[in-house]
Amino acid sequence: MPVIRALSKVAKQALLAPACGCQPLTVAIRNISFSPRQVTSASDASFHSVSFSETDHPKVLITGGLGQLGVGLAKLLRKRFGKNNVILSDIRKPPSNVFHSGPFIYSDILDYKNLREIVVNNRITWLVHYSALLSAVGEANVALARAVNITGLHNILDIAAEHGLRLFVPSTIGAFGPTSPRNPTPDLCVQRPRTIYGVSKVHAELMGEYYHHRYGLDFRCLRYPGIISADSQPGGGTTDYAVQIFHDAVKTGKFECNLKPDTRLPMMYIDDCLRATLEVMEAPLETLSMRTYNINAMSFTPEELANEVQKQLPDLQVSYEIDSVRQAIADSWPMNFDDTNARNDWGWKHDYDLPELVQTMLNYIGSESRIAQAN
Numbered sequence: 513m514p515v516i517r518a519l520s521k522v523a524k525q526a527l528l529a530p531a532c533g534c535q536p537l538t539v540a541i542r543n544i545s546f547s548p549r550q551v552t553s554a555s556d557a558s559f560h561s562v563s564f565s566e567t568d569h570p571k572v573l574i575t576g577g578l579g580q581l582g583v584g585l586a587k588l589l590r591k592r593f594g595k596n597n598v599i600l601s602d603i604r605k606p607p608s609n610v611f612h613s614g615p616f617i618y619s620d621i622l623d624y625k626n627l628r629e630i631v632v633n634n635r636i637t638w639l640v641h642y643s644a645l646l647s648a649v650g651e652a653n654v655a656l657a658r659a660v661n662i663t664g665l666h667n668i669l670d671i672a673a674e675h676g677l678r679l680f681v682p683s684t685i686g687a688f689g690p691t692s693p694r695n696p697t698p699d700l701c702v703q704r705p706r707t708i709y710g711v712s713k714v715h716a717e718l719m720g721e722y723y724h725h726r727y728g729l730d731f732r733c734l735r736y737p738g739i740i741s742a743d744s745q746p747g748g749g750t751t752d753y754a755v756q757i758f759h760d761a762v763k764t765g766k767f768e769c770n771l772k773p774d775t776r777l778p779m780m781y782i783d784d785c786l787r788a789t790l791e792v793m794e795a796p797l798e799t800l801s802m803r804t805y806n807i808n809a810m811s812f813t814p815e816e817l818a819n820e821v822q823k824q825l826p827d828l829q830v831s832y833e834i835d836s837v838r839q840a841i842a843d844s845w846p847m848n849f850d851d852t853n854a855r856n857d858w859g860w861k862h863d864y865d866l867p868e869l870v871q872t873m874l875n876y877i878g879s880e881s882r883i884a885q886a887n
């Protein structure tokens with residue numbers, strides 16, 4: 513059985529490989545796992561494992577790119593690396609402004625062969641894996657969340673390892689649970705989340721780090737706080753209220769909050785989040801003492817956010833109608849996030865605190881609404 517012999521040789525070499533900062537991966541992960549979906553032969557595998565050198569710019573693929581964060585990230589990366597070097601992908605149909613702003617491709621992360629084809633045909637070198645079901649929608653559809661967030665991640669990891677990609681997978685404050693220290697939450701502590709979203713993100717952190725140590729995968733991961741953006745809608749999370757309040761404040765002057773007024777959670781403005789993502793992807797290997805970092809900017813409660821908005825819009829009326837699922841999730845999450853390691857290792861620094869966030873959001877949404885009224 514020459515194929516089996518080749519496979520055990522590959523597995524032995526992988527076991528003997530140095531812990532990390534090591535050579536680009538030269539084995540096909542699916543081949544040494546004996547997965548039913550493994551590629552057909554060792555020679556096929558070595559063909560696909562060629563890792564393209566980054567001559568000028570990385571060639572980036574963003575999965576799940578039509579959600580709250582992907583379009584903004586594509587814009588930032590395209591500014592830096594050129595329009596055609598950043599491909600957005602999703603299973604949804606892009607709006608026409610996104611479709612015409614740069615390359616877009618259909619990609620379902622549950623379709624391993626299609627993903628591999630995209631990576632090979634486009635000579636992808638960086639993969640930013642944004643596809644996921646967030647905390648609240650995940651609880652409403654556990655089977656789908658498990659498929660997308662766990663099975664999908666396995667496809668991404670294998671493809672990234674086989675093709676020597678630099679892989680970014682975001683994690684979240686939701687990767688912690690009620691038994692974690694909550695104020696503040698450090699990088700390394702007990703992680704026993706109680707949502708399928710959190711469980712899948714801890715799994716992603718551990719699997720990414722395992723592939724890094726075992727196969728040399730250049731895995732990089734940031735635990736994002738709740739992200740607040742003006743020009744993109746959140747996709748069904750527990751922190752969504754902190755986006756909705758701005759739209760409702762400008763459009764109706766009334767906001768009904770689904771979390772209790774004193775629920776404190778870490779939050780960040782989208783520009784800080786996307787810049788952190790680019791910075792950690794560009795960070796020199798030797799600056800990364802870890803592969804999964806907390807990043808933080810601010811931390812506030814609905815009441816504190818409402819008070820800050822009311823400084824600009826004093827007529828805003830806020831009421832509270834608690835969503836028990838979201839409240840239980842929020843009560844199990846960090847209240848403050850300790851991101852000392854990110855700050856010390858690769859120089860992370862946020863720009864937006866609560867007052868700048870509120871001003872920026874109201875300026876953007878206010879001017880959008882004035883344009884809409886004028887038309």
Ligand SMILES: NC(=O)c1ccc[n+]([C@@H]2O[C@H](COP(=O)([O-])OP(=O)(O)OC[C@H]3O[C@@H](n4cnc5c(N)ncnc54)[C@H](O)[C@@H]3O)[C@@H](O)[C@H]2O)c1
Nearest residue numbers: 576578579580581620621642643644682684736738739747
């Ligand atoms: N937005 C936040 O506050 C926040 C905070 C922490 C971490 N994150 C993480 O950042 C990433 C991006 O977040 P987001 O807010 O843009 O999420 P989102 O829910 O807005 O978007 C997720 C995208 O994934 C796509 N998707 C779903 N199933 C798919 C499949 N089978 N194949 C390909 N794509 C699929 C959806 O169509 C959607 O466009 C996620 O991994 C999320 O966990 C986000």
Ligand SMILES: C[C@@H](O)[C@H](N)C(=O)O
Nearest residue numbers: 646647684749750751
């Ligand atoms: C925090 C984050 O992961 C997401 N916004 C959620 O609430 O689910």
